[in-house]
Amino acid sequence: MNNGHPDPADTVDAVPRSRVLPREEWGAVLGFAGVWLVFLLMAVASVTVARIQAGDAAGAAVAVGSGVLFTAVYLVSFIVPDPVPSWPRPANTGLYTLALVLVTALFATTAGSAAINVVPYFAAVWVFSQRRRTALTAVAVIAAAGVVLALLFTDGEPRIWLTGSILVATAVIVAVRLASDSEDAMTAVRHELDLSRQREELARDVHDVLGHSLTAVHVKAQLVTRLIDVDPARAKAEAEQIVTLTRSAIGEVRSTVDGLSAPQLATELAGARRVLSDAGIRAEVPGIEAVAQVPAQAAELFAWTLREAVTNAVRHSGAARVRITLAADRLTVVDDGVGPDGPVPVSGPGEASEPSSSRRRGTGLAGLRARARAAGGTLEVRPEHLGTERPGTRVEVTL
Known part of the structure; x- marks a missing residue:
C-alpha cells in the first residue's frame, strides 16, 4: 500500500484477488482508517448520553450497539476489501455500503438526524478503495446525498453545522487521497529523470x-x-x-x-511502484530515502532481487497486492497471488544452487541464488500462507 490507500486492484478485475489483506498490513491500515472514527465516537456518545438522560435505556443500547456494528463493518471493509473475489471492486464496496446503510438506519431510530453525521465514513470507504475517477464520482454522490438529507431532516443552525461538517470532512478525505496520488506521480517523475x-x-x-x-x-x-x-x-x-x-x-x-x-536500488524501488501501479496491483513500497540505510555491498543484490520479484509478481502471480520491505541487511517482497509451484530451497554461502520447482520463475531465481551466494547472503522463496487457496509468494534476500 502507498500511504494506506494505493491505486486499487480493480483496474484489472479479470485477475483473481485475495479476499483478505495480508495480516502484516492490518496495523497500518486499521490505524489509517480508524483515525476518522473519533468523530463517530463523539456522535454515538452524544446520542447515548441524551438517551440515558431521557430515561431511554433501550435507545442508549441501540445507539451503542449500532455504533459498534458500524465501526466493525467500516474497518472490515478495509481489511477484507473483496469479500466476493469474483466480483469487481466497486461491487464489493457497494456491498459494504449497503451494510453500512442498514446499520445507519438502525442508528437513526434512536439518533434521529444525528445519524447523518456518518456520511463521511461512506466517502472514506469509497475514496480509499477505488481508482481515482471512480472514487471522486462516488464521493460527489455521497456528499450530495448527505447534504440533501441534512436539508430535509434539519433546519436552522443544526442544518448549517451538519451540512458544513459533511462537506468539510469529505473534502479532507479527498485531499488526503489526492495528496497520495501526487506523491506517487512525483515518484514516477523522479524515476523518469533517473532513466x-x-x-x-x-x-x-x-x-x-x-x-x-x-x-x-x-x-x-x-x-x-x-x-x-x-x-x-x-x-x-x-x-x-x-x-x-x-x-x-x-x-x-x-x-x-x-x-x-547493474541496477540501482533507488531506481528499482521507484520503478517497482510504477510497474505495479500500471499493472493494477496494490503496492506498499518504501520511500527512496530508505535506501540510505542499505550498505553499498548489499544495494546491488537487493536491486537485482527486487527487479526479479516484481517482474514475477506482475507476470505470474495474479496478485492484487505486493508489499516490499527494506532493511539494512534484508529485502522482502510478498505478494498475495497464486504462490510458487512449490517451496524454493534456501541458498547460502557455499551451498549448491538447486533448480527451482517453478519452471516459470526458475531461471531468474537461479540467477538470484547465485548472486546471493556470491555475495555471502541467502535467498528464500516460499509460499507466504501455506494451506490456502492463494498462498502468495515471499521472496526474501538476507545479507
Missing part, C-alpha cells in the same frame, strides 16, 4: 569508449592497407596492434555494459 540521466551517461560512455578505440583501429587499418605490399613485416605488426586495440575495446564495452546493467 534520462542513465541514458545520457550511456551515450557519454559509448562515445568515450568506442570513439577513441574505433578511430585508432580505422587509422591503423588504413596504414596496414598501404604497407601490406611495401613493408609486410610492419603491416603485420600494425595488424597485431589492431587485434590488441579491438580486444581492449571489447573489454571496455563489456565494462560499460556491466556498469549500465
Whole structure:
C-alpha cells in the first residue's frame, strides 16, 4: 500500500484477488482508517448520553450497539476489501455500503438526524478503495446525498453545522487521497529523470569508449592497407596492434555494459511502484530515502532481487497486492497471488544452487541464488500462507 490507500486492484478485475489483506498490513491500515472514527465516537456518545438522560435505556443500547456494528463493518471493509473475489471492486464496496446503510438506519431510530453525521465514513470507504475517477464520482454522490438529507431532516443552525461538517470532512478525505496520488506521480517523475540521466551517461560512455578505440583501429587499418605490399613485416605488426586495440575495446564495452546493467536500488524501488501501479496491483513500497540505510555491498543484490520479484509478481502471480520491505541487511517482497509451484530451497554461502520447482520463475531465481551466494547472503522463496487457496509468494534476500 502507498500511504494506506494505493491505486486499487480493480483496474484489472479479470485477475483473481485475495479476499483478505495480508495480516502484516492490518496495523497500518486499521490505524489509517480508524483515525476518522473519533468523530463517530463523539456522535454515538452524544446520542447515548441524551438517551440515558431521557430515561431511554433501550435507545442508549441501540445507539451503542449500532455504533459498534458500524465501526466493525467500516474497518472490515478495509481489511477484507473483496469479500466476493469474483466480483469487481466497486461491487464489493457497494456491498459494504449497503451494510453500512442498514446499520445507519438502525442508528437513526434512536439518533434521529444525528445519524447523518456518518456520511463521511461512506466517502472514506469509497475514496480509499477505488481508482481515482471512480472514487471522486462516488464521493460527489455521497456528499450530495448527505447534504440533501441534512436539508430535509434539519433546519436552522443544526442544518448549517451538519451540512458544513459533511462537506468539510469529505473534502479532507479527498485531499488526503489526492495528496497520495501526487506523491506517487512525483515518484514516477523522479524515476523518469533517473532513466534520462542513465541514458545520457550511456551515450557519454559509448562515445568515450568506442570513439577513441574505433578511430585508432580505422587509422591503423588504413596504414596496414598501404604497407601490406611495401613493408609486410610492419603491416603485420600494425595488424597485431589492431587485434590488441579491438580486444581492449571489447573489454571496455563489456565494462560499460556491466556498469549500465547493474541496477540501482533507488531506481528499482521507484520503478517497482510504477510497474505495479500500471499493472493494477496494490503496492506498499518504501520511500527512496530508505535506501540510505542499505550498505553499498548489499544495494546491488537487493536491486537485482527486487527487479526479479516484481517482474514475477506482475507476470505470474495474479496478485492484487505486493508489499516490499527494506532493511539494512534484508529485502522482502510478498505478494498475495497464486504462490510458487512449490517451496524454493534456501541458498547460502557455499551451498549448491538447486533448480527451482517453478519452471516459470526458475531461471531468474537461479540467477538470484547465485548472486546471493556470491555475495555471502541467502535467498528464500516460499509460499507466504501455506494451506490456502492463494498462498502468495515471499521472496526474501538476507545479507
